[in-house]
Amino acid sequence: MKLTTLQKNNRQKGMALILAIALLAVLSILGAVVMRVSLRGLVDSSARTYTQSDQQALYAADRAVEYSMNRDLIINLVQSSTADLGTDEVTQANGSGSGVTHKTVIDLSGPGELVSGTVTDVGPRSLPPAMAAMHGSEFGANLYHISVETKAGTGVLERSTHVDASIVRLFKMDDDQIFRTSGGG
DSSP states (O other): OHHHHHHHHHHHHHHHHHHHHHHHHHHHHHHHHHHHHHHHHHHHHHHHHHHHHHHHHHHHHHHHHHHHTOHHHHHTOOTTOEEETTTOEEEOTTSOEEEEEHHHHHHHTSSSEEEEEEEEEEEEEOOOHHHHHHHOTTEEEEEEEEEEEEEESOGGGOEEEEEEEEEEEEEETTTOOEEEEEEEO
């Protein structure tokens, strides 16, 4: 009788080893899944950082182009001259310098930084036929070219954006009042 009892105990000890190996396998698979999910989260968060830097650089470029459509800036440009948005001072109403550069004004209004930018007065042009039919011969047009480069982020995450745009300023021929300003990329 003792012989059969030993055989039963030996079978149960083998079963415990099999259960331990199965449990270890399940825990290993679970650990691999958790590690994969956490690595994916890290990759996604770093990708979001790149996207955020790209967006900030684009927003800064958009602010610079919008700022360049400022009536005081474009009306004070001499034909065929260029205003440097990086170094030129903002001109006050009386024509004197304010001590503040265009770059400072653009950079203070949001994230991202202006690296360089110019606004060039290309000069007067006649209206396209469709616009001339709509506005008549009493209006003229002046063209401006804007080129800005901006950056956002630091180090490896630094992104830059370059934008070239055009502005068309419609004005009344007899009094040079701005009628409408429109931009295009």
